[in-house]
Amino acid sequence: MPDRLLLRRPDDWHLHLRDGAMMQAVLPHSAARFGRALVMPNLVPPVRTAADARAYRQRILAALPHDTRFAPFMTLYLTEDTDPDEVALAHASGAALAVKLYPAGATTNSHAGVRDLDAVRPVLERMAEIGMPLCIHGEATDPDVDIFDREAVFIDRVLRPLRRRVPDLRIVLEHVTTQDGVDFVRDTPRHLAATITAHHLVLNRNALLAGGIRPHLYCNPVAKRERHRLALVEAAVSGDRRFFLGTDSAPHPDSAKLSPCGCAGLFTAPVALSVCAAIFEAARQLPRLEAFVSLNGAAFYGMAPSADRIALVRGEAWSPPAAIPCGEDRVTVFDPGFPLHWRVEESA
Numbered sequence: 583m584p585d586r587l588l589l590r591r592p593d594d595w596h597l598h599l600r601d602g603a604m605m606q607a608v609l610p611h612s613a614a615r616f617g618r619a620l621v622m623p624n625l626v627p628p629v630r631t632a633a634d635a636r637a638y639r640q641r642i643l644a645a646l647p648h649d650t651r652f653a654p655f656m657t658l659y660l661t662e663d664t665d666p667d668e669v670a671l672a673h674a675s676g677a678a679l680a681v682k683l684y685p686a687g688a689t690t691n692s693h694a695g696v697r698d699l700d701a702v703r704p705v706l707e708r709m710a711e712i713g714m715p716l717c718i719h720g721e722a723t724d725p726d727v728d729i730f731d732r733e734a735v736f737i738d739r740v741l742r743p744l745r746r747r748v749p750d751l752r753i754v755l756e757h758v759t760t761q762d763g764v765d766f767v768r769d770t771p772r773h774l775a776a777t778i779t780a781h782h783l784v785l786n787r788n789a790l791l792a793g794g795i796r797p798h799l800y801c802n803p804v805a806k807r808e809r810h811r812l813a814l815v816e817a818a819v820s821g822d823r824r825f826f827l828g829t830d831s832a833p834h835p836d837s838a839k840l841s842p843c844g845c846a847g848l849f850t851a852p853v854a855l856s857v858c859a860a861i862f863e864a865a866r867q868l869p870r871l872e873a874f875v876s877l878n879g880a881a882f883y884g885m886a887p888s889a890d891r892i893a894l895v896r897g898e899a900w901s902p903p904a905a906i907p908c909g910e911d912r913v914t915v916f917d918p919g920f921p922l923h924w925r926v927e928e929s930a
């Protein structure tokens with residue numbers, strides 16, 4: 583087993599950076615490790631227009647530590663009022679790389695999302711024409727659907743029909759969490775990929791609920807049965823170009839996580855790459871790590887891999903900070919429950 587891996591600098595194709603003080607607190611942790619990130623638009627109010635995306639991107643650039651080179655790519659939040667021309671303009675001008683579909687009510691700040699996909703059909707058709715990807719939070723929102731079935735039901739009720747109606751639309755099924763999702767991507771010959779988070783490679787629902795409820799492991803989509811986690815690991819380490827890392831690092835202050843109605847989201851940016859390396863090592867597939875974290879996503883988005891490289895080194899177990907400060911509050915860092923041996927070498 584090697585104890586040093588030289589990789590193209592990884593990219594994070596699904597990241598929540600928030601805004602203001604929270605962004606200041608979390609951004610350095612992504613920028614120190616990743617070369618590029620696709621930044622989610624679920625701010626309050628959401629990032630809906632090219633102008634919103636440009637302004638948000640400027641705030642991110644202004645908050646970046648001076649010694650880092652980190653390129654944020656932006657997404658637009660799809661609403662039933664989204665104008666196809668606005669989306670096409672945002673794409674053509676480089677203001678936004680993709681559009682994000684939140685089914686209304688599916689997750690954090692999704693209330694302005696989409697209730698009726700027919701209402702956004704003209705936008706989706708325009709995106710198919712211009713080759714702009716749609717990033718989908720793939721969970722059914724019907725309250726009758728069991729929370730552990732929401733991804734599988736969404737695939738059957740929404741994603742399959744959408745693929746038939748707009749077959750040329752390029753789609754990313756974000757943070758896939760089930761065997762059903764993996765199979766759907768594998769069985770679809772074109773225009774479909776999926777991001778996988780580091781935490782869903784580690785967690786099953788027992789980790790969240792057995793022996794006590796662990797609010798810091800609660801996210802959307804919720805972790806599923808072990809057999810689904812194993813399917814995700816198999817997809818990630820397979821080298822299949824349609825699967826790539828999107829951390830979905832989603833920071834919330836501890837005060838919001840540790841409440842009677844705690845919110846969904848895990849802050850994983852400081853440890854996501856180390857966790858992925860551990861998973862690939864355990865699967866004896868370290869040579870395929872670079873494809874998952876650095877190559878496949880860029881290829882899907884039509885970009886060259888990062889020009890620079892990082893070294894991941896294996897050594898003594900290290901402990902990330904348990905939490906980082908944010909104003910008066912703190913944000914807990916994801917703890918995978920096992921020692922981390924791989925880390926990004928500082929000045930590679």
Ligand code: DOR
Pocket residue numbers: 598624689690719800801802803832833846847848
């Ligand atoms: O757990 C999650 N947190 N899932 C999402 O889809 C949204 C995210 C957030 O923004 O907090």
Ligand code: ZN
Pocket residue numbers: 596598622830832
């Ligand atoms: Zn997300």
